[in-house]
Amino acid sequence: MLFIKRGKFDQLLKSLTGDYKVYVPRSMGDITGYSLLGESDTNYEIGEIRSFDPLKSFYFLGREKVAEDFKPNIIRDDKPPCIVGAKACDLKGFRVLDFVFIDDECGDPTYMKARENGLIISADCTGSGETCFCTAVDINPWPESDFDVNLSPVDDGFIVTTGSDKGSDLIESNKSLFTPSTEAQIEVIQQNRNTVKSSVIKSAKECRIPVSDRLRRVIKKQYESNIWKDASEDCVECGACNTICPTCHCFLLYDQKSDGRLARFRIWDSCMIHDFARVAGGDNPRDRLWMRLRNRFDKKFNYFPEVLKEIGCTGCGRCIAACPGKIDIREVLARLEVR
Ligand code: SF4
Numbered sequence: 227m228l229f230i231k232r233g234k235f236d237q238l239l240k241s242l243t244g245d246y247k248v249y250v251p252r253s254m255g256d257i258t259g260y261s262l263l264g265e266s267d268t269n270y271e272i273g274e275i276r277s278f279d280p281l282k283s284f285y286f287l288g289r290e291k292v293a294e295d296f297k298p299n300i301i302r303d304d305k306p307p308c309i310v311g312a313k314a315c316d317l318k319g320f321r322v323l324d325f326v327f328i329d330d331e332c333g334d335p336t337y338m339k340a341r342e343n344g345l346i347i348s349a350d351c352t353g354s355g356e357t358c359f360c361t362a363v364d365i366n367p368w369p370e371s372d373f374d375v376n377l378s379p380v381d382d383g384f385i386v387t388t389g390s391d392k393g394s395d396l397i398e399s400n401k402s403l404f405t406p407s408t409e410a411q412i413e414v415i416q417q418n419r420n421t422v423k424s425s426v427i428k429s430a431k432e433c434r435i436p437v438s439d440r441l442r443r444v445i446k447k448q449y450e451s452n453i454w455k456d457a458s459e460d461c462v463e464c465g466a467c468n469t470i471c472p473t474c475h476c477f478l479l480y481d482q483k484s485d486g487r488l489a490r491f492r493i494w495d496s497c498m499i500h501d502f503a504r505v506a507g508g509d510n511p512r513d514r515l516w517m518r519l520r521n522r523f524d525k526k527f528n529y530f531p532e533v534l535k536e537i538g539c540t541g542c543g544r545c546i547a548a549c550p551g552k553i554d555i556r557e558v559l560a561r562l563e564v565r
């Protein structure tokens with residue numbers, strides 16, 4: 227493994243701005259948010275925990291023109307994204323998005339292009355948030371796959387791991403910036419990882435979340451339970467739990483005039499909203515709020531494990547923090563387990 231000093235890493239990022247739109251995590255009061263790296267800009271924080279917003283918004287935009295005058299495949303013509311400091315929970319989120327949007331025949335061309343041409347420089351978590359429960363869904367709080375380069379923060383820089391050919395090429399073409407890592411540094415990152423993991427495990431245990439291989443059975447067993455009605459009582463149907471989630475990917479299309487042309491736009495949709503599943507004749511298979519809450523859990527903990535062999539929740543805890551009704555996914559899962 228290699229080591230890079232923070233100052234050299236600043237240099238590396240600056241050199242990437244020619245080919246990429248480089249997004250860096252910054253402290254914004256109590257939260258971490260992403261914004262573009264500017265000229266001579268070194269004001270960013272690697273480490274900490276996942277950002278407030280999910281990283282999907284750089285690949286699957288909240289609103290995007292996808293066709294014009296009936297011609298599809300409008301391709302974004304700007305530079306691909308380079309996301310710095312991405313966390314393991316967000317990287318796992320891409321497994322679901324890739325499954326949905328990448329396909330030779332009917333994939334989403336803008337998403338596919340951004341994923342193919344983009345660069346991901348991930349980072350270990352150096353702490354855990356109040357709502358984090360990644361370990362309960364079998365994710366460690368450090369990236370193990372799905373990145374190009376990973377950074378493990380140590381005192382005055384980062385231990386660097388490569389995860390793809392693109393990442394290896396990046397290191398190779400900038401090798402003068404790196405030095406070999408020391409055993410002491412490796413020991414430090416191992417200790418950091420153990421500390422953070424223990425803290426997440428402790429908090430997930432306190433919430434009594436069912437162990438991951440029971441989640442699917444629990445959802446199926448409790449499909450007709452009254453817990454769904456109880457749990458949905460405080461929901462105000464805002465859809466924040468969907469928009470903030472790194473694995474939620476539903477969208478709707480609408481047409482409108484844009485610059486004198488007929489344009490088709492794609493915007494994020496939410497399965498918690500009343501009309502999400504309404505069909506043309508007016509019928510609605512999930513016209514009750516509790517049915518929609520149950521569907522959200524079913525998709526994450528039953529459907530995706532079945533079709534993708536991946537849990538559709540990464541334990542990032544964003545939906546807990548975002549919900550105005552204070553509906554806590556961990557509590558709902560714990561209630562389902564004990565009945
Ligand atoms: S369901 Fe909630 S905790 Fe799970 S990935 Fe989505 S936002 Fe994160």
Ligand code: SF4
Binds near residue numbers: 467548
């Ligand atoms: S964020 Fe909370 S209140 Fe809003 S739709 Fe989701 S569960 Fe309901």
